[in-house]
Amino acid sequence: MSKIRIMTDSASDISYADEQKYAISVIPFPITLGGKTYTSRVDFDNEQFFSLMAQYDEIPKTAQITPFQFREIYLREAQAGVTDLILVLINSKGSSTYDNSVQAIELFYEEYPEYRDVLHIHSFDGMGYNALYGSPVVHAAQMCADGASLEAILQYLTDILPRRQIYFGIYDLKYAAKSGRIPTAAAF
Numbered sequence: 738m739s740k741i742r743i744m745t746d747s748a749s750d751i752s753y754a755d756e757q758k759y760a761i762s763v764i765p766f767p768i769t770l771g772g773k774t775y776t777s778r779v780d781f782d783n784e785q786f787f788s789l790m791a792q793y794d795e796i797p798k799t800a801q802i803t804p805f806q807f808r809e810i811y812l813r814e815a816q817a818g819v820t821d822l823i824l825v826l827i828n829s830k831g832s833s834t835y836d837n838s839v840q841a842i843e844l845f846y847e848e849y850p851e852y853r854d855v856l857h858i859h860s861f862d863g864m865g866y867n868a869l870y871g872s873p874v875v876h877a878a879q880m881c882a883d884g885a886s887l888e889a890i891l892q893y894l895t896d897i898l899p900r901r902q903i904y905f906g907i908y909d910l911k912y913a914a915k916s917g918r919i920p921t922a923a924a925f
Contacts, residue, residue, distance in 0.1 A: 739820040741887055743878040744810075746802065746834060747777040748827045749863065749871035759878035764810065770797040796915050801834040802826075807841030812849060815856040821887050824860045825874045825894060835862045861894050869903045 744762040745751065756763055765776045768786075771793035775781060781789065790797065814822050829835040838860045846853045863870025876897075877890050885893075907913065914924030 739887060740818050741821045741823065741881050741890070742814055742817075742819045743874060743881055743890075744814075744822060744824045745863075745871065745874045746826050748799075748832075748866060749825070749874055750783065750867045751871045751875055753778075753782075755875045755878070759875065759882055761874060761878045764802055764806075766802070767800045768797050769799075770795065799832075801832050801837055804837045804841040804844055807838045808845045808848065811841065811845040811852075811856065811858060815849070815852040819856060821857045821859065823877065823890065823894070824858070825863050825870055825877070825898070826860065827863055827870070828865050829862045831866070835860065859891055861898060864898050865901060865903065867903075869901050870898065873897045873901065 742762060743759070744764065747763055747765045749763070751761060751763065755761065763778060765778045768775050768777055770789050775789075777786070786797075811822065824838055826832075826835040826838055838858075842858050842860070845858075863873075873894060877894055880890050880893060910919060910924035913919045914921045
């Protein structure tokens with residue numbers, strides 16, 4: 738019998754309620770702010786994060802999840818009896834996290850060949866940020882909870898991720914200027 742696990746990273750911004758309700762595993766990102774390193778979703782929630790940003794008035798720095806961290810995740814999931822691990826991760830154009838997850842697959846199977854036919858790893862580039870890929874993660878987990886087949890879940894993610902669009906407005910251009918995305922004069 739197959740055991741499917743849905744996993745994402747903390748940048749997907751899925752709610753704690755959905756994480757618990759659908760047993761979604763969330764990999765936290767390390768974030769440095771004010772000279773101190775925090776772990777997202779462990780050391781703070783979203784509201785506390787924005788308070789920290791206001792307190793330090795700087796752009797936070799994040800680090801990707803390394804291939805070695807993914808290898809450890811894969812081992813943990815294999816030892817837990819997971820047969821199919823589905824990862825949906827932050828946009829590969831803005832982070833190396835997705836590429837690291839793919840690189841770690843072969844590292845994992847080289848180091849633990851006994852799991853090659855036991856754990857199947859399906860890693861998806863979320864092709865976006867925040868809810869843009871977080872929402873499909875939650876829907877895939879709902880499908881899993883409702884008994885959908887692995888093939889149906891994989892097909893859903895393959896179809897939906899490249900077609901998602903998001904529209905947003907910015908109420909303050911301060912951080913866009915600090916990050917260099919727009920000139921300071923334009924932000925003013």
